[in-house]
Amino acid sequence: RKEVEQDPGPFNVPEGATVAFNCTYSNSASQSFFWYRQDCRKEPKLLMSVYSSGNEDGRFTAQLNRASQYISLLIRDSKLSDSATYLCVVNMDTGRRALTFGSGTRLQVQP
Amino acid sequence: NAGVTQTPKFQVLKTGQSMTLQCAQDMNHEYMSWYRQDPGMGLRLIHYSVGAGITDQGEVPNGYNVSRSTTEDFPLRLLSAAPSQTSVYFCASSRAGWSYEQYFGPGTRLTVT
Numbered sequence: 001r002k003e004v005e006q007d008p009g010p011f012n013v014p015e016g017a018t019v020a021f022n023c024t025y026s027n028s029a030s031q032s033f034f035w036y037r038q039d040c041r042k043e044p045k046l047l048m049s050v051y052s053s054g055n056e057d058g059r060f061t062a063q064l065n066r067a068s069q070y071i072s073l074l075i076r077d078s079k080l081s082d083s084a085t086y087l088c089v090v091n092m093d094t095g096r097r098a099l100t101f102g103s104g105t106r107l108q109v110q111p
Numbered sequence: 112n113a114g115v116t117q118t119p120k121f122q123v124l125k126t127g128q129s130m131t132l133q134c135a136q137d138m139n140h141e142y143m144s145w146y147r148q149d150p151g152m153g154l155r156l157i158h159y160s161v162g163a164g165i166t167d168q169g170e171v172p173n174g175y176n177v178s179r180s181t182t183e184d185f186p187l188r189l190l191s192a193a194p195s196q197t198s199v200y201f202c203a204s205s206r207a208g209w210s211y212e213q214y215f216g217p218g219t220r221l222t223v224t
Binding site for chain 2: 004008032034042043044045046049087097098099100101102103104
């Protein structure tokens with residue numbers, strides 16, 4: 001089982017739609033969770049951190065479910081500019097001091 | 112403020128050649144790391160450093176060396192390039208440590224023939 005697992009997609013949605021991605025992680029002791037965005041052939045950039053109580057940033061909402069070991073990202077009112085790959089990132093607490101990245105979910109917002 | 116810079120942007124090597132990928136940051140970040148990204152796979156950690164003079168291996172360290180003589184620079188050396196090392200390489204740094212937001216450089220696209 002992968003340490004951080006994501007549906008690769010692509011998710012093809014029309015402009016204005018609401019879309020949600022999930023990501024599962026294998027280590028119940030994980031403490032830090034993030035969503036990164038990566039545009040084609042560019043570097044990843046932090047979209048938002050994920051807090052235990054859930055958090056919102058404009059059209060984006062992130063949730064954490066520790067019991068089921070998954071995090072989610074909800075995008076409301078999708079824009080063409082939201083088209084990108086969304087990377088789930090987790091602190092796996094393996095003793096190695098580094099984050100673990102999922103392979104990403106691709107979103108394509110269509111006009 | 113340049114952030115994290117990487118050179119070169121593109122490189123083609125022949126099997127067996129060696130080279131160094133450069134990474135520098137001007138944010139005074141203690142933590143720096145190198146990842147490689149292959150199609151359909153997440154970023155995989157090669158090496159990381161928690162400060163000048165301290166480096167450690169990541170998930171896929173074989174075939175790569177690193178050193179950290181200054182806070183600003185963290186070069187990645189390919190000892191004897193192999194086609195399996197064809198990939199996109201990203202350098203990252205973090206202000207607050209390894210479990211916090213990582214700032215990435217623009218990447219180096221390496222092809223080994």
